[in-house]
Each structure stands twice: as structure tokens, then as C-alpha cells.
Amino acid sequence: MKRVEDLTAQCIRCGFCLEDCPTFTETGSELESPRGRIYLVRSAVEGKLRWQEDVKPHLDRCLGCRACETACPSGVQYGAILEFARDKIEQEKPSALKKGFLAGTTSPTILRTQLNLARLLPGKRVPGPLSKLLSGETAEADLPTLPTALKGDPLAGMDQASLPAVKGEVYLLEGCAMRVLYPHVHWATRRLLRRIGYVVREVPQGCCGALHAHNGYLDEAKKMGNSLVQTLSGDLPIVVNSAGCGSTMKEYGHLLETEAGAEFAKRTFDLSEFLLQNGLQEELAKAKGLSQRITYHDACHLSHGQKITEAPRALLKSIPNAEYVELPESLTCCGSAGIYNVVQPKLARRLLNRKWKHVESTQATVVAMGNPGCHGWIAQASRETGGRIEVVHTAELLERAFSG
Ligand code: SF4
Ligand code: SF4
The missing domain is CATH 1.10.1060.10 (Alpha-helical ferredoxin)
Incomplete structure (x- = not known):
């Protein structure tokens, strides 16, 4: 380093x-x-x-x-x-509160328990006392709602005749918050991968360490990173649908300071780049498509962290019957930024309002993005303004182009 x-x-x-x-x-x-x-x-x-x-x-x-x-x-x-x-x-000068908050957010079991318990408290936001302690300000972020669990085989119901032969396996990073709050995005991801001939090798796995690296806990981030490198060992590509995680994993060479970390980074792909490189555009050309006006928000750790801006756009523009429109200031942060909307709620709110004004200006019916933090925060703006514009992960929209 x-x-x-x-x-x-x-x-x-x-x-x-x-x-x-x-x-x-x-x-x-x-x-x-x-x-x-x-x-x-x-x-x-x-x-x-x-x-x-x-x-x-x-x-x-x-x-x-x-x-x-x-x-x-x-x-x-x-x-x-x-x-x-x-x-x-x-x-x-360690902050036990911040460390505890991060530990709770990055453990799927604790996160689920915390969200269930917090629902017992009045109000729909992050509990006021916690927000006051963490930021000194009134909470702005709504508590995430736990989605209904998805059961069964994600690949069930796919038209086998239209699928290519399986040509390989990949690992899919399940993440911590991602698997708890957005299991349907993993569901769509598995289906999209199958549409280009890949299936996911299922492996129990832990957190990648991104939130710890970004928030001042490099030793913990290294431990998590080293553990993930061991768990997802071998030479399979590693597909990631969360920009913050992918950005950190692509920098494991620098973070972990090991050859294994650098090699792992070379096998790590954001979902959009993996789909584009492996022929999803050709498959989309045969899809039913969507009659929607689509816009796209660049998650910072995808655009600035990984320098990926074209792959998601190329895929979204390939959806038959859809109209793609650019979002003004797409490359500007929405204010979610990991735990920023909890620890700096006022400034985060100003950035969210600015982002949402631009989303509305596009007159899109749906806005897509590739990161769970932005997804939850921008979806809150949509709810607060009547829910006329849907907020989705890019994977959900692409899969809908096939399956409706
Ligand atoms: S662009 Fe900003 S960070 Fe880069 S050299 Fe200039 S002042 Fe420094
Ligand atoms: S808030 Fe400003 S200084 Fe901080 S990472 Fe973003 S552009 Fe750089």
C-alpha cells in the first residue's frame, strides 16, 4: 500500500x-x-x-x-x-456506537432481528434516539421493510427451449444487507445469468468488508476480505450486483496487500459488465420487452469506483419497446453513501431532493440503478411523492424484459 x-x-x-x-x-x-x-x-x-x-x-x-x-x-x-x-x-478515538451499528448492518441475522424489533417502536424512520446519538440530528431515512421471503428455485418457469446450454459456473456475492433486503434482485440475477449460459455455485459466505473499509475499520475489513477470498477460492468468475461491494472487492489487492487478493480482484465483475461481455444484448433482442420510459442513476461505486457507466446503459437501451432517457446529474451522489443518510441525515436529504427533482424531470416511469443503498434511499423519495415512478435494480428491469 x-x-x-x-x-x-x-x-x-x-x-x-x-x-x-x-x-x-x-x-x-x-x-x-x-x-x-x-x-x-x-x-x-x-x-x-x-x-x-x-x-x-x-x-x-x-x-x-x-x-x-x-x-x-x-x-x-x-x-x-x-x-x-x-x-x-x-x-x-474509537466510536463503539458506530462500530456496533456497522456490525449490526453487516450481519444478516442481526440486521433481520434489528429491523423486526425496530418495527415495534413508533415512527417509520430509523429510531430517533439512535439517530440523535449517531448524528445529533433528526432521522431522515425510513427503516427498511423486510421483504417476503422467496422460496423455491429461482430458475423455475424459464422457457428451457429458449435458453442456451450451460457453459459454466460463477460465484454470486450474496452480501449482507443485499441478501436481507433485496433477495428478489439475487433471484433476477440468477435468471439473467442462466440466460447467458451460467449457473451459480452456491457457497455459504460472509460480508466483503466494504462498509468497514469505507468507515474507518481497515483491520476488520481485511479480516472479512481474507475470509471471502478463501471462501470463493478457485478460478470461477465472481459476479457482484452491489456496486459498493464490487468496488471494494476489485481493490482487494490494495486492501489486503496479498497476491491472492489481487488475483481475486481480477475475477470480480459487476453484474452489468459480466452480462454485457457474455451476450445478454443478443438475448434481449429476442425478449418480449417493456413499454416503459426508463432512466438510470449511476451508483457512485459503480461509476466513480469501478468506472462502469456504459455497460448498464447499453443493456437498458437494448430492451425492446422501451424508451431510454438520460438522467441529469446522473453521476452525482444521491446522499445514501453507505451509512451516510443515517450519520449525516440533513445533507443526505438535500442530495436526495436534488436527485429526485432530476428523476422527475425525465418523466420516466422507472429508474434503475445497481446498488442497494441508492435503491432504498431513492425509493423513499418515490414513496414520499406518491410512488408514480418505480425504483428498481437494473437486474430486475432486465429480467422483466424477458419474463414480464
Ligand atoms: S483535481 Fe482536486 S484532488 Fe485532483 S489534483 Fe486537483 S485539487 Fe487535487
Ligand atoms: S464528497 Fe467530495 S471529497 Fe468526498 S468523495 Fe465525494 S467528491 Fe470526493
């Missing part, structure tokens, strides 16, 4: 990133910009500023969206700087 001094030294302070940084455009403050935050981290590393008092409040307001990396002509690895700095801050 590069030293943080070398990473921060790459910033030439040109300011090209400023207008692409959502927290800078919302606040107008240099300290809430990538350039300002890099300067703060460098100064703290040199001992000129204090991590807790001078640096932490500004890093807490950073979304970790990495739009600054896309804009930066100097190749600054802002995500790596942020992970280092947040880890440093947590090591110096």
Missing part, C-alpha cells in the same frame, strides 16, 4: 475536482471539498492539525462518492486517502 504522504502529495491543488464534489457544491466551503480534505489529512499526518478536532468533522461530511477521483487530472486516489484517515481517526 502506498504511504499516505505519497498519496496526498499527488494533489497539485488545481481545483478541477471542486465542482464535481457534492458537499462542496452544497456548502461552498473549501473544507468540504476534496482539495481541502486532502490538505487537512496531509497537515494532520505532519502533526500540524489534530485528527479529532480539526479533521474529523470534515471527513465525516464526505460521502466517499469518489466523484473527485473521476474529475482529477493528477490521478489522486482520494478513496485510499479517506480510508486511511478514517481508520486513523477511529483508532485514535
